[in-house]
Amino acid sequence: MNTPRPNLPLAIVAVLAAVSSFALPFATLTRAFGGQAAMVVHPGIVLDFTGFLPKTLPDFSGTTLLIWLTLLALFATAGLAWFVPRLVWIGGVATVVLVISSFVAYAITLDAVQAPLLAAGTPYRRMPFVNFGPSVWAFVAFFVGIGAIVSSLRASGRLEGFFARVTGAVIPAISIGLALVVCGVLILVLQEPPGLDKVAASFGRDWFARVDLLWFSYSMLFGPILPKFRPELDFAPVWQSLSLATPLIFTGLGLSFGFRTGLFNIGAPGQVVMGGILCAAVGIYLPGPWFIIAPLCVVAAAVGGGLWGALPGWLKGRFGASEVINTIMLNNIASGVLVFLIGANEYKFFGNTVTLPFKAEGGEAKSLELGAGGRLASITDPFTFARDGENFMALPVPFLLLGLILGLATSTGNVQSRAIRTGIGGALGLGLGFVLGAIPVTGAMQTAALNMSFVLAILAAGFVGVFLWRTKWGFELRAVGLSPKAAEYGGVNIAKNTVLAMAISGALCGLAATHFTMGGALAEYRLKQSIPADSVGFGGITVALLGQNTPAGVVASSVLFGVLGTGGLRLDQALDDISREIVTVLQALIVLFIATRGFLSGDFLRSINNQKKTKKEGDK
Amino acid sequence: MDIAVILVVLATTIRSTTPLLFAALGGMYSERSGVVNIALEGIMIFGALTGAIVAQQLETPILAANPGATVWWTAWVGVLAAVLVGALIGWIHAVVSIKYKADQVISGTAINLLAIGFPAVVLQFFYNNTSDSEKVQNTLPLWGIEGLAFSPLTYISFLLVPITAYVLFRTPFGLRLRSVGEAPQAAASVGVNVFRTRYAAVIISGILAALAGAFLSIGNLDGFNRGMSAGQGFIALAALIFGRYQPWQVLGACLLFGFFRALAIRLGGDNILPSALVDNLPFVITMFVLAGLIGKSRAPKAIGKPYP
Numbered sequence: 001m002n003t004p005r006p007n008l009p010l011a012i013v014a015v016l017a018a019v020s021s022f023a024l025p026f027a028t029l030t031r032a033f034g035g036q037a038a039m040v041v042h043p044g045i046v047l048d049f050t051g052f053l054p055k056t057l058p059d060f061s062g063t064t065l066l067i068w069l070t071l072l073a074l075f076a077t078a079g080l081a082w083f084v085p086r087l088v089w090i091g092g093v094a095t096v097v098l099v100i101s102s103f104v105a106y107a108i109t110l111d112a113v114q115a116p117l118l119a120a121g122t123p124y125r126r127m128p129f130v131n132f133g134p135s136v137w138a139f140v141a142f143f144v145g146i147g148a149i150v151s152s153l154r155a156s157g158r159l160e161g162f163f164a165r166v167t168g169a170v171i172p173a174i175s176i177g178l179a180l181v182v183c184g185v186l187i188l189v190l191q192e193p194p195g196l197d198k199v200a201a202s203f204g205r206d207w208f209a210r211v212d213l214l215w216f217s218y219s220m221l222f223g224p225i226l227p228k229f230r231p232e233l234d235f236a237p238v239w240q241s242l243s244l245a246t247p248l249i250f251t252g253l254g255l256s257f258g259f260r261t262g263l264f265n266i267g268a269p270g271q272v273v274m275g276g277i278l279c280a281a282v283g284i285y286l287p288g289p290w291f292i293i294a295p296l297c298v299v300a301a302a303v304g305g306g307l308w309g310a311l312p313g314w315l316k317g318r319f320g321a322s323e324v325i326n327t328i329m330l331n332n333i334a335s336g337v338l339v340f341l342i343g344a345n346e347y348k349f350f351g352n353t354v355t356l357p358f359k360a361e362g363g364e365a366k367s368l369e370l371g372a373g374g375r376l377a378s379i380t381d382p383f384t385f386a387r388d389g390e391n392f393m394a395l396p397v398p399f400l401l402l403g404l405i406l407g408l409a410t411s412t413g414n415v416q417s418r419a420i421r422t423g424i425g426g427a428l429g430l431g432l433g434f435v436l437g438a439i440p441v442t443g444a445m446q447t448a449a450l451n452m453s454f455v456l457a458i459l460a461a462g463f464v465g466v467f468l469w470r471t472k473w474g475f476e477l478r479a480v481g482l483s484p485k486a487a488e489y490g491g492v493n494i495a496k497n498t499v500l501a502m503a504i505s506g507a508l509c510g511l512a513a514t515h516f517t518m519g520g521a522l523a524e525y526r527l528k529q530s531i532p533a534d535s536v537g538f539g540g541i542t543v544a545l546l547g548q549n550t551p552a553g554v555v556a557s558s559v560l561f562g563v564l565g566t567g568g569l570r571l572d573q574a575l576d577d578i579s580r581e582i583v584t585v586l587q588a589l590i591v592l593f594i595a596t597r598g599f600l601s602g603d604f605l606r607s608i609n610n611q612k613k614t615k616k617e618g619d620k
Numbered sequence: 621m622d623i624a625v626i627l628v629v630l631a632t633t634i635r636s637t638t639p640l641l642f643a644a645l646g647g648m649y650s651e652r653s654g655v656v657n658i659a660l661e662g663i664m665i666f667g668a669l670t671g672a673i674v675a676q677q678l679e680t681p682i683l684a685a686n687p688g689a690t691v692w693w694t695a696w697v698g699v700l701a702a703v704l705v706g707a708l709i710g711w712i713h714a715v716v717s718i719k720y721k722a723d724q725v726i727s728g729t730a731i732n733l734l735a736i737g738f739p740a741v742v743l744q745f746f747y748n749n750t751s752d753s754e755k756v757q758n759t760l761p762l763w764g765i766e767g768l769a770f771s772p773l774t775y776i777s778f779l780l781v782p783i784t785a786y787v788l789f790r791t792p793f794g795l796r797l798r799s800v801g802e803a804p805q806a807a808a809s810v811g812v813n814v815f816r817t818r819y820a821a822v823i824i825s826g827i828l829a830a831l832a833g834a835f836l837s838i839g840n841l842d843g844f845n846r847g848m849s850a851g852q853g854f855i856a857l858a859a860l861i862f863g864r865y866q867p868w869q870v871l872g873a874c875l876l877f878g879f880f881r882a883l884a885i886r887l888g889g890d891n892i893l894p895s896a897l898v899d900n901l902p903f904v905i906t907m908f909v910l911a912g913l914i915g916k917s918r919a920p921k922a923i924g925k926p927y928p
Contacts, residue, residue: 190745264725266658321910322919324725325861328658329903332851336903340896347894538733545726579744584737591730592712595722 007081007088010151014078014091017144018071024137025212026067027106029053031131035216035574036195039135039208040106042067047208049195054128058109066102070141073098077148085155092148099141103134124231131230136215172546172557172590174598179589180218183582187217191577220574221567221583236444237566243450243521245555245562247272247512247532249457251540252558253464254305254508256549260468261501262481267312267327268509269537270334271305275510277341278304280367280517280527281358283374293373297518298456298511305510306503308334313502317495323502335533342367342529365529375525376452376518380441391441396433403429405458409465409552451519453511460508461551467504477501512536535584542587545594561587627767629882634770635840637878639664639832641777643856644863644870645784646828650710652788652865653821654801654922655717658728660829661853662735663709667833669739671695671702672753672844673746679758695760695838699773702834703827710826714819721926739846753837753844760839771839773831778871780828785867797821801920804927814927829853858906864917877902 025039030050038048044064046057077091110129117127124130153159193209224237251268258265265271279301286293312326340347342359360368380393407425411418468474479487480497488494513531515521522528543561547553561583568583593599643660650657675698682689709731716727740750747754762769788794796817799807804814832852837844859877863870884898909917 186741190741264723266725266729315907315911319911321907321912324656324658325857325910326907328854329858329907332854332903333900336896336900340894343896344894349893535736538729538736541726541729542733576748577745579740579750581737581740581744581750585734585741586737588730588733588737591726591733592716595716595726595730596720597722599720 005085006083007085007151007155010088010148011078011081014074014081014144014148017140018074018078020140021067021071021137023207024140025135025208025215026063026137027103027133027135028212029057029110029132030127030129031216032195033574034194034576035213036198037212037216039212041208042137047199047205049193049198049209049212051195051198058113060106060109063102063106063109066098066105070095070098070102074141074144077144081148086152089149089152092145092152095141095145095148099138099145103138107132133219136211168548168550168553171594171598171600172548172553174600175546175590175593178593178598179586182589183586184214184217186582186585187214187578191575194575217571217575217578220571221564223570224566225563233440234442234444235439236442236448239445239448239450240566241559241562242454243448243515243562244565245558246450246454246457246515246519247521247536248539248543248558248561249454249555250460250512250515251509251536252543252547252554253457253460253551254309254505254512255540255544256547256551256554257464257468257508258501258505259544259549260481261477261497261505262484263313263316263498263501263505264324265309265312265327265502265505265509266324266541267309267330267506267537268512268540269533270327270331271308271506271509272512272533272537273334273338273531274308275301275303275305275507276513276517276527276531276533277338278510279374279513280370283370283518283525284358284368286374287371288373290373290375293371294376294518297370297374298514301510301513301517302507303510305513306507309506309509310499310503313499313506316502317498323498331537338527338529338531339365342527360526366524367527370517370525374518375520376514378446379450379452379454380445384441385438392438393441394433394438395436396430399429399433399436400426401429403427403432405462408462449519449521449523451515451521453515453519456511456514458555460511461555464508465551473500509537509540512540539587542591545591625886629879629886631768631770632882632885633875633879634774635878636881637874638771638774638777638839639835639852640856640859640874640877641780641871642773642832642835643829643853644859644874645777645780645867646825646832647857647860648784648788648825648865648867648870649797649821649828650825651860651923652801652920653797653818654804654920654925654927655714655818655822656724656728656924657713657822657825657829658725658854658857659709659713659731660825660832660856661849661851662728662732663706663826663829664833664836664853665735665739665849666709667702667706667830668837668848669742669753669833669844670705670830671698671834672756672837673742674698674701675758675838676754676756676843677746679756683757689758691758692761694758695756698756698838699760699831699834702830706826706828706830706833707823708826709830710823711819713826714822717926718815718818718822721928724924724926739844743844743846751846756838756842759842771835773835773839776831777835781867781871788867793817793820798920800927801922804922804925808927818927829856832856855902858902861917861919862902862906862909865920 021042025041027040029038029040029046030053031037032050036050038046038050038053040046040060042064044060073091073094077088077095080088080091110132114127114129150159154163188210191213193213196206196209199205224241227238228234228236251272254268255265279297282300283293283297286296308330312323312330315321315326316323341356342365345356345359347354347356358367360366383394383397384391385394404422404426407422408418411421468478476487476492477497479490480492480494484494516531517525517527522530539561543554543557546557564583564586568580571578572580643664647657647660675695678694678697679691682691713727713731716722717724743753744750760771760773763772763775764770788798796807796812800812800814800817808814836848855877859873860870863873880898880901884895887893887895887898
């Protein structure tokens with residue numbers, strides 16, 4: 001440790017970050033609906049693509065000064081990385097603090113202009129600096145600062161445990177990054193930057209317009225991870241993201257269950273459809289109170305999907321037929337059955353008219369409506385209370401549950417330490433819930449159709465985790481997945497386990513239908529032909545791969561895709577030439593890049609795996 | 621039965637067989653070389669999209685000058701472009717599954733997934749909607765006699781059967797291709813380049829699947845719409861298995877499945893059986909075949925296994 005090696009990469013990155021402050025926008029001043037922006041570039045240059053910025057702009061000299069200081073901190077970081085790598089964290093902390101304070105100074109300047117207007121009763125969308133916010137360079141500086149701190153901590157050996165634990169996320173993270181780069185190129189090719197026609201053409205303007213287009217697209221795509229803060233607090237984007245994530249969690253769990261046991265269940269779309277048919281049939285035709293009918297509907301969905309999965313499992317176990325081809329065939333058969341059931345009320349068989357009651361009257365292909373007993377409540381319902389004529393959702397109980405789940409999911413070791421961890425999680429959740437109190441329930445949150453099937457999905461994730469890693473059957477299934485021959489030699493009945501694995505995998509996929517039929521996610525409590533079985537089913541493959549076939553990973557990547565799906569919708573509305581299907585393209589690219597292991601060399605992957613193993617052995 | 625009815629069913633059968641035959645023969649090259657290709661469906665969609673957009677964009681300036689103009693070459697350029705795109709997608713599948721030794725089913729799934737999203741993105745750019753291209757006025761010609769006139773691609777697809785039979789079983793390339801699909805190590809030990817052979821096979825398969833797509837969009841119809849492949853890539857896969865990976869038997873399987881399609885169209889009008897059920901026959905039959913209940917289909921030995 002006497003002769004510290006210079007941290008060359010960090011030094012180069014820090015210098016580049018400093019220089020790029022003149023080529024990347026620091027913050028946006030305002031943003032029109034079509035994506036046109038006015039932005040601030042260091043040192044204090046204002047570029048306007050909106051065409052309606054006020055003539056006199058506030059004085060940004062405070063911000064500019066702080067950015068100059070941030071540049072100084074970045075150069076200091078580079079110098080430290082070269083000469084005294086041990087102390088590089090000082091530069092990192094300085095950079096982070098300075099870049100944050102420069103944005104705070106910027107926000108204060110703009111608020112000073114807007115506050116009197118707001119006080120005078122001007123609606124928020126009429127503000128001169130609507131939707132102002134940080135832009136690319138602010139984030140570049142922030143993350144370089146964080147990177148400096150992390151590299152310093154890592155060099156001192158303090159983060160080894162953390163790094164060993166996240167090695168599993170390396171390939172997914174790189175794949176997401178690569179897919180985002182490709183999508184970025186696609187966006188630049190397809191979409192003329194909005195507002196470019198409003199300014200005199202020059203290389204610089206062109207460059208900034210394109211950089212901002214990318215920034216805008218990505219911030220739109222990832223934006224729904226946060227609630228809307230202006231003009232008023234609204235959790236609709238979060239709700240919609242979780243609603244889109246719900247069916248993906250089910251199918252992702254189903255797919256990863258299959259992968260763990262060495263089976264590729266491409267049959268999720270068919271299993272979703274069959275689950276939906278059985279679930280809807282029970283809900284439509286069985287009268288009764290909700291506490292009997294709703295559970296029966298859920299079981300019916302699982303049975304429908306489970307049978308549709310068990311069939312190819314049996315064909316593989318009994319006849320050795322490939323489950324890949326058979327599940328593909330069954331997908332098409334299921335969609336044919338669906339069309340048959342809800343496409344028409346009357347059919348002619350050899351001239352005889354047969355009437356099917358399942359379909360609702362009218363032109364649209366949809367089933368009859370589920371009875372009140374078969375419907376799932378919205379997730380806000382049990383916690384909603386009214387005050388002053390407005391609805392609010394109380395947070396303590398949901399946060400308590402969330403804390404308990406997160407505590408349990410992240411705990412390791414023996415029962416005692418797990419119980420303590422879970423308890424701490426619950427207590428923290430409860431405390432946070434009381435601090436935050438309640439959130440307003442808006443109409444947009446209700447139409448997002450986030451319902452109790454989300455809770456069911458989380459429970460299913462818990463079930464898969466316990467079943468695969470804590471039971472004898474799960475152990476056998478994983479053994480078959482890792483090495484069928486060795487498992488068979490060890491006395492495992494392969495055929496039986498294949499049927500069981502495919503049945504459970506199919507049942508999990510079938511449960512996704514509860515979100516659509518019982519949860520009303522298709523705008524009505526019916527089975528409709530518009531049920532997105534394909535995108536949910538194939539999306540399950542993506543989230544299973546992205547989540548590395550672990551329940552927690554599946555939940556996290558489903559939420560990510562829920563967020564992207566919601567963001568894609570908003571991007572579609574904002575930009576003329578971009579369709580929301582860009583998110584499907586993103587998914588496909590992620591699968592492709594994960595399949596190539598992120599183009600990482602085998603040596604590198606082995607080295608991080610070894611690191612993981614050494615760490616595990618060190619723990620023992 | 622009326623002779624006219626038989627003629628109509630025959631013509632519809634041949635038209636419905638064409639895309640299946642292209643895709644199934646394409647699948648044969650790839651799978652015989654040991655690379656699973658469930659991306660046939662996706663490549664078909666890419667081919668259809670490319671053919672329609674290129675043909676439409678090329679004829680637009682000509683039609684702007686003279687609205688009634690007939691040009692013969694735009695559709696053919698569309699076909700050529702589809703072939704190039706098909707080769708490109710095939711190459712991607714090859715790189716991912718041969719060079720990076722990925723799970724071939726996952727790679728194929730990724731391409732199918734790409735084929736769901738990408739057309740919408742491209743259509744939004746060209747036509748401001750996510751489901752249809754604009755009508756192509758100058759599509760591929762029809763050759764033949766009244767009532768039995770088919771697109772040139774139909775003739776090509778049927779000609780490809782003897783050609784494929786010859787290439788696979790009578791040429792050194794075919795021998796190498798089959799050998800790397802059965803026993804790649806053994807093939808390598810006598811000097812066959814396993815990688816290059818598999819690359820060629822998968823790229824050929826992409827080209828043929830794209831031709832199937834081009835037939836759908838500018839041979840059979842006059843434009844692209846998103847539902848147009850309707851699982852025909854998967855039916856082709858089924859025909860490949862049902863036909864036991866043999867060119868002439870695959871032709872038989874494709875004709876049978878094409879006949880089902882024609883029947884479904886015909887029966888839907890005659891109120892004998894609901895077409896939604898007849899459409900599913902190919903899938904049910906294939907499942908029985910896979911289970912060995914109707915004949916036995918044996919896949920190449922090394923299928924799905926990356927070569928080290």
